[in-house]
Amino acid sequence: MTAAAQSAAAVRPSTMSPFEQVKKHITDALDAIGVTDAEAEIVMTPNAIRDATLEVETKKGPRKLPAYRVQFNNARGPYKGGIRFHPNADLEEVKALAATMAVKCAVIDVPLGGAKGGVAFDPKEYDRDDIEKISRAYIRAMHPYLGIDIDIAAPDVYTTPEIMGWMLDEYETITGKNEPGMITGKPLVLGGSVGRDTATAQGAVHVLQAYVREQDLDPNNLRVAIQGFGNAGSVIAKLLHEAGYTIIALSDSKGTLHDTNGLDPDRVEEAKKAGGSVTAAAGGGAEALDGTAILALDCDILIPAALDNQIREDNVGSIRAKIILELANNPTTPEADAILAERDVTVIPDVLANAGGVTVSYFEWVQNRQQYYWTKEEVDERLKQKMLAAYATLSARVHAESVSYRDAAYRIGMERIHRAMAQRGRYETH
Numbered sequence: 516m517t518a519a520a521q522s523a524a525a526v527r528p529s530t531m532s533p534f535e536q537v538k539k540h541i542t543d544a545l546d547a548i549g550v551t552d553a554e555a556e557i558v559m560t561p562n563a564i565r566d567a568t569l570e571v572e573t574k575k576g577p578r579k580l581p582a583y584r585v586q587f588n589n590a591r592g593p594y595k596g597g598i599r600f601h602p603n604a605d606l607e608e609v610k611a612l613a614a615t616m617a618v619k620c621a622v623i624d625v626p627l628g629g630a631k632g633g634v635a636f637d638p639k640e641y642d643r644d645d646i647e648k649i650s651r652a653y654i655r656a657m658h659p660y661l662g663i664d665i666d667i668a669a670p671d672v673y674t675t676p677e678i679m680g681w682m683l684d685e686y687e688t689i690t691g692k693n694e695p696g697m698i699t700g701k702p703l704v705l706g707g708s709v710g711r712d713t714a715t716a717q718g719a720v721h722v723l724q725a726y727v728r729e730q731d732l733d734p735n736n737l738r739v740a741i742q743g744f745g746n747a748g749s750v751i752a753k754l755l756h757e758a759g760y761t762i763i764a765l766s767d768s769k770g771t772l773h774d775t776n777g778l779d780p781d782r783v784e785e786a787k788k789a790g791g792s793v794t795a796a797a798g799g800g801a802e803a804l805d806g807t808a809i810l811a812l813d814c815d816i817l818i819p820a821a822l823d824n825q826i827r828e829d830n831v832g833s834i835r836a837k838i839i840l841e842l843a844n845n846p847t848t849p850e851a852d853a854i855l856a857e858r859d860v861t862v863i864p865d866v867l868a869n870a871g872g873v874t875v876s877y878f879e880w881v882q883n884r885q886q887y888y889w890t891k892e893e894v895d896e897r898l899k900q901k902m903l904a905a906y907a908t909l910s911a912r913v914h915a916e917s918v919s920y921r922d923a924a925y926r927i928g929m930e931r932i933h934r935a936m937a938q939r940g941r942y943e944t945h
């Protein structure tokens with residue numbers, strides 16, 4: 516097992532599998548909105564599970580890599596979801612992420628369903644040529660199930676716009692079609708959307724700002740700790756820094772960087788580029804700590820922006836933040852969620868907080884269909900409208916039903932999916 520796989524495997528002590536955890540949120544929501552047990556069984560079963568073994572000749576020798584595409588629900592539109600390259604990307608995790616995508620698309624109200632893909636390997640052990648081979652092999656295995664009207668792929672953890680470009684090229688070579696809308700998060704030159712690279716973080720900032728305004732808080736008095744310094748984490752660090760929040764800690768897979776006086780995310784990014792980790796920026800008032808330290812630091816807002824299963828029953832007691840903004844998918848286990856609710860910690864859930872990514876992916880898909888491209892201002896404005904509208908609906912539900920933001924979000928999302936299922940007659944037996 517690689518070091519990355521060991522550290523990832525070490526954080527799986529929830530009694531529930533990742534898919535069971537998401538199912539618990541869905542079941543609670545379906546109970547609350549009065550869906551029958553028979554209907555619940557149907558809506559909670561993934562529509563299709565595609566798996567394959569990618570046989571790839573790498574520079575390290577021949578490899579057989581498990582690969583997945585889970586198509587959870589398409590009642591509201593074509594399947595949509597990213598592809599993750601990670602040693603932990605097993606079927607249970609991919610199923611959980613596919614279900615989360617379906618709920619997220621419904622919460623943000625874009626006409627798409629939910630899917631997710633994964634390849635179980637550690638991309639840090641392979642060079643660019645091997646990653647390209649693995650990316651193309653994934654599409655060779657999965658292309659019959661993908662397409663602009665069927666299932667639209669995208670980046671996720673350790674997959675990039677460059678990888679989306681290779682995947683699009685492989686797909687179009689096999690099918691002989693020009694079909695940029697089969698994948699989003701592409702480089703601009705291949706039909707990507709302006710604003711997609713910052714969309715996840717920007718969407719979360721709109722939601723956080725709306726919450727902060729509603730609670731009459733002042734960003735200048737709020738201290739933020741962010742776990743993960745990748746696409747999502749590094750961009751939100753910069754945006755919140757610009758908006759006046761104090762970024763007191765940043766972390767990545769190698770460690771945590773902490774400074775009570777505040778960090779400058781641009782400087783940390785430069786140091787990480789040169790030194791391989793955020794901890795390379797240690798010095799002056801900034802101290803390097805181990806990776807897990809980030810969760811227990813004294814701060815007002817904690818932003819998990821790395822992987823799932825980070826806030827668990829065994830470590831939730833050490834969390835001091837009063838607001839958790841879930842930029843990662845499924846970072847909090849249901850057991851930890853219940854404890855946070857008892858302690859009155861506000862958790863703004865992934866299915867809203869990080870929905871800016873899929874929203875601009877949806878915009879990218881719309882632009883590809885029209886072959887007509889929007890300006891950055893248009894994308895930004897439409898993203899803002901979508902995030903604020905979804906937040907307002909969610910907040911109203913939280914107050915009307917006295918439930919957590921997560922429960923309200925799952926109720927809204929599952930209500931919309933359930934209605935579409937019923938209208939399609941998907942619950943009827945023929």
Ligand code: NAD
Pocket residue numbers: 522670671672673674715742743744745746747748766767768769806820821822823842843844869870872873
């Ligand atoms: P990324 O690959 O760009 O970055 C992942 C980051 O997490 C890296 O900085 C890595 O060092 C860090 N990391 C890995 N293991 C860690 C650990 N144990 N402790 C601390 N940091 C660790 O991925 P990303 O696109 O930023 O995605 C991060 C999370 O956000 C994922 O849960 C993903 O599903 C979610 N998300 C991303 C998007 C998007 O548009 N990028 C959209 C929605 C949700």
